Amino acid sequence: MPFIPAAYPSLAATAALLPAIELAGASAIEIGIPFSDPVADGPIIQEAFCHALAHGTKVHDIFACIRQARPTVSIPLVAMVSFSIVFRYGVERFATDARAAGFDGLIIPDLPPPEAQAVCAKVRAAGLDTILLVSPTTAPERRPEITKLCSGFVYYLSVSGITGERDRLPANVEENLRQLRKITDVPLCVGFGISKPEHVRQLAGLADGAIVGSAVVRRIRDHVASPLPEMCAAVTDYCRELCDAAQ
16 A cells, blocks of 8 residues: 655646556555644655645645546545644545545544544544554553544554654564454554565565555655656556565
């Protein structure tokens, strides 16, 4: 599940990347809604968000872009969005507009239970799946409370802290995933730090999905001055390499 920041470097780039990434073998795509004060994003994703915001990107622009691009993509599209944005937009209105645009689910990283219960109910009522985060430091008694609110998948953070590329995944990933399997039947997807084929191979048989963010965004950034087809090729070549490792 590659992550791309919406409107980075442009809305046209976002629209072009979606079908290209699907052709590379992705099972779903996570699309980040730019926010000025992200909770856990590392410098590469923060830079992309700042670029999008500096160019005046608004939520309604992103919805319009996804609505236009949706017929070119058949796999699920999931929005990663801060609750601050959802709250200001209006929970019911945001969920309804996101569904109308073509999103299939929302990842809200800064929405903990019990506050999440009412919000998740409204999101699901609009026809969207809900995805919340579990970290290695989430207390055992809190994990069932969080996973019960997840209908799309559980987003497990391989590490506590911020996003970014890492040499290896922590040794406790396997045990934490096994513990989560005991308390939920919802799919488990792992993010934060995944950037290499060996990371994907390590997760095979343990997780249902691998979320790759900073490494994808870095390839966009490295080709930000290139023609759009070259940027798409750089991203899809990398995604194809990771997808092959999952086979």
